[in-house]
Each structure stands twice: as C-alpha cells, then as structure tokens.
Amino acid sequence: MHKKLFIPGPVEVAPEILQAMATPMIGHRMPEYALLHRGVKEKMKILLFTGGKVFLATSSAFGVMEGAVRNLVGKRCVNFCNGAFSDKWHDVARRCGKEADAVKVEWGKPVTPELVDQALATGRYDAITMIHNETSTGVMSPLPEIAAVLRKYPDVVSIVDTVSSMSALKIPVDELGIDCCIFGVQKAFALPPGLAVFTASQKALERCKGIDGRGYYFDFLEFDAADEKDNTPSTPCISQIYALDRQLERIFAEGLERRWERHREMATFVREWVQERGYGFFVDQPYRSLTLTCAVNTRNTDLPALKKSLGERGFAFDDGYGKIKGKTFRIPHMGDMQMADLREFLSVVDQVLPMP
Ligand SMILES: *Cc1c(COP(=O)(O)O)cnc(C)c1O
Numbered sequence: 631m632h633k634k635l636f637i638p639g640p641v642e643v644a645p646e647i648l649q650a651m652a653t654p655m656i657g658h659r660m661p662e663y664a665l666l667h668r669g670v671k672e673k674m675k676i677l678l679f680t681g682g683k684v685f686l687a688t689s690s691a692f693g694v695m696e697g698a699v700r701n702l703v704g705k706r707c708v709n710f711c712n713g714a715f716s717d718k719w720h721d722v723a724r725r726c727g728k729e730a731d732a733v734k735v736e737w738g739k740p741v742t743p744e745l746v747d748q749a750l751a752t753g754r755y756d757a758i759t760m761i762h763n764e765t766s767t768g769v770m771s772p773l774p775e776i777a778a779v780l781r782k783y784p785d786v787v788s789i790v791d792t793v794s795s796m797s798a799l800k801i802p803v804d805e806l807g808i809d810c811c812i813f814g815v816q817k818a819f820a821l822p823p824g825l826a827v828f829t830a831s832q833k834a835l836e837r838c839k840g841i842d843g844r845g846y847y848f849d850f851l852e853f854d855a856a857d858e859k860d861n862t863p864s865t866p867c868i869s870q871i872y873a874l875d876r877q878l879e880r881i882f883a884e885g886l887e888r889r890w891e892r893h894r895e896m897a898t899f900v901r902e903w904v905q906e907r908g909y910g911f912f913v914d915q916p917y918r919s920l921t922l923t924c925a926v927n928t929r930n931t932d933l934p935a936l937k938k939s940l941g942e943r944g945f946a947f948d949d950g951y952g953k954i955k956g957k958t959f960r961i962p963h964m965g966d967m968q969m970a971d972l973r974e975f976l977s978v979v980d981q982v983l984p985m986p
C-alpha cells in the first residue's frame with residue numbers, strides 16, 4: 631500500500647507529474663532537449679522574478695549547496711546556522727576546505743538582519759550562506775529585511791537555500807539581490823527527488839572566475855557555458871525535467887497569487903489545529919513557516935505509536951527531525967497539497983489520537 635506522504639519532503643507527487651516522467655527519452659544533445667530546457671528556464675525566470683541565469687543540476691539540493699560554496703567562497707564565508715540543514719551546510723563548507731565561520735542561532739529561531747549586519751560589518755567575509763526556510767525546525771527567516779542589510783555589502787555574495795519555500799510565496803530573486811538561490815524539487819515543487827535548480831547573478835559568475843578548485847560537476851562556469859546552448863555540462867535527468875516543465879505549467883495554471891494564498895490558508899489551518907489540540911509551537915510568530923508547522927509535543931503523545939497507527943491507515947507521518955525528534959513533530963503544507971488533503975489527514979490523526 632502506498633502511504634500518502636505527510637512528511638516535509640519528499641512530498642506527494644501528482645499522477646500527472648509521474649506520467650510526465652514516462653515521456654519517451656530524448657538525447658540531451660538533440661534539439662528536442664534544448665527546446666525543453668529553454669522552456670523550463672524561461673518559465674522558471676518568471677516564477678523566480680529573475681533576469682539572471684537559471685541552471686538545472688542533476689543532484690539533490692546539497693550537490694549545489696556544496697557547489698555554491700566551492701564556486702563562490704574566495705576569502706571566507708559566514709554560515710548562518712539555525713537548524714539541521716544549515717548546520718550541515720557549515721560542515722560542508724569546512725569539508726570543501728573553505729575558511730568558514732558559523733553564526734549559531736538557537737534552533738527554532740530565525741536568522742535576523744541584525745545578526746547578518748553584525749557578521750558582515752567585520753569585513754571578514756566575501757560570501758554568506760543561509761536557509762530561508764529551515765525545514766528541520768519550521769522557521770522562516772525574514773528575507774526582505776535581510777536583503778536590505780545585504781545591499782550595504784556589495785562585495786559579499788549571498789547564497790540562499792529556498793528548498794522548502796520557493797514557489798509557496800513570492801521570493802523575487804533579483805529584487806532581493808540574491809546572488810545564488812538554490813532549491814531541490816522534492817519539497818515545495820512536489821516532484822520526485824534528484825533535480826536541483828539554482829540561479830547565478832552576474833556578480834556570482836564574476837566571482838567564480840577567480841576561484842580555484844571549482845571542480846567539474848558543479849562548476850558554475852561550465853553551467854554558464856552550456857546554458858548558451860540551452861544545455862547542461864553533463865547528462866541531465868531528462869525525465870525529471872519533463873516533470874518540472876509540466877509542474878511549471880500547472881503552477882502558472884493555478885496562478886501565482888492563488889498558489890501563495892493556498893499556502894497561507896493551509897498554514898493557518900494547521901496552526902489552528904495544533905493550537906486547538908493543545909500542542910505548542912516550536913517557532914514564535916512572525917517566523918512560523920508557511921510550508922510546514924513544527925509542533926511541540928507538549929501533550930507527550932507517544933509519537934512513534936501515532937506514526938505506526940497512521941501508517942496502518944495509509945499516511946506517512948513525521949515525528950521530528952534530528953535532535954528535536956520526539957520533542958516535536960512536523961506537519962507539511964507545501965507542494966500540490968490542498969486544504970482537503972489536510973482535512974482528511976488531520977481528521978484521521980484526530981481519530982487515532984487519545985483525547986487529552
Ligand atoms: C531537504 C533540505 C535540504 C537537503 O536537500 P537534499 O535534497 O537532501 O540534498 C537542504 N535544505 C533544506 C532547507 C531542506 O529542506
């Protein structure tokens with residue numbers, strides 16, 4: 631039996647998308663591929679509000695997260711760490727042999743403009759990494775306010791992970807001045823995993839040129855050269871790019887405003903459920919994520935037992951991530967999920983949960 635996914639990634643994939651993946655294969659050096667690639671790129675630029683470069687990488691998000699560090703950190707970078715994925719990103723930067731400092735923020739708290747300003751004012755850094763929506767803790771950091779600070783530091787390249795937020799709300803890449811925006815597709819985009827998308831500003835591409843050790847697979851300049859021919863440096867995951875093309879069509883058919891509104895509605899609905907059932911919130915407002923809610927298990931619910939019961943009823947449930955597993959649980963509201971899906975899921979949770 632397929633368990634319907636109510637975990638924060640990978641998320642449930644629409645049958646139409648799975649079908650798009652069954653499109654007969656083409657060669658990536660055939661004109662058919664260039665046409666597909668170009669279409670995806672053009673649609674993506676509209677969705678991301680960018681006139682800059684958009685590249686497709688055959689990897690999960692961390693491939694490009696590592697690649698960005700290798701391509702864009704010259705002198706030293708600062709990594710803002712407020713959850714499992716951003717903590718890991720700092721570790722990755724160090725493993726790549728980069729000079730990197732972590733600014734540790736308590737889990738559940740956002741990265742703030744003040745923290746960014748403090749770090750960059752030292753003049754020690756030429757790059758910054760941060761995660762917009764920390765999926766491990768359900769915190770969404772205030773990007774517009776952080777972007778305003780970044781504008782004071784034009785020599786700093788900003789690398790922002792939007793894996794679990796891109797397309798759920800407006801993230802205008804150029805207006806925010808994000809030099810490299812990265813996301814995988816198995817979360818907010820509701821595609822099967824294995825494809826990552828990233829942007830590169832002119833500043834980012836200039837930076838790469840002076841940096842040694844960019845490697846090959848994630849060399850941004852290789853991507854840029856291939857882009858001239860609407861192509862990728864090595865063989866891309868063509869089936870997933872067909873799926874992405876279809877998903878972009880579906881996103882525009884829904885309408886961006888409507889999509890953003892749906893995510894706000896779902897977030898409100900889940901937060902109300904959490905509150906009414908007597909659970910706490912791991913994140914204070916206004917930093918609660920629009921794409922998942924991280925609840926504190928204040929009722930001491932036996933989460934592994936809940937997970938098991940839900941599994942038997944055909945639902946995959948998440949009982950927390952990393953060091954806050956068991957203490958918290960997460961309910962996703964991203965991708966193609968609709969209010970009706972959440973109502974169905976939460977009513978089953980209600981049936982299974984012992985009353986307080
Ligand atoms: C899931 C996730 C990642 C890791 O992505 P992979 O696809 O596993 O490489 C990175 N950042 C965020 C915010 C995530 O949610």
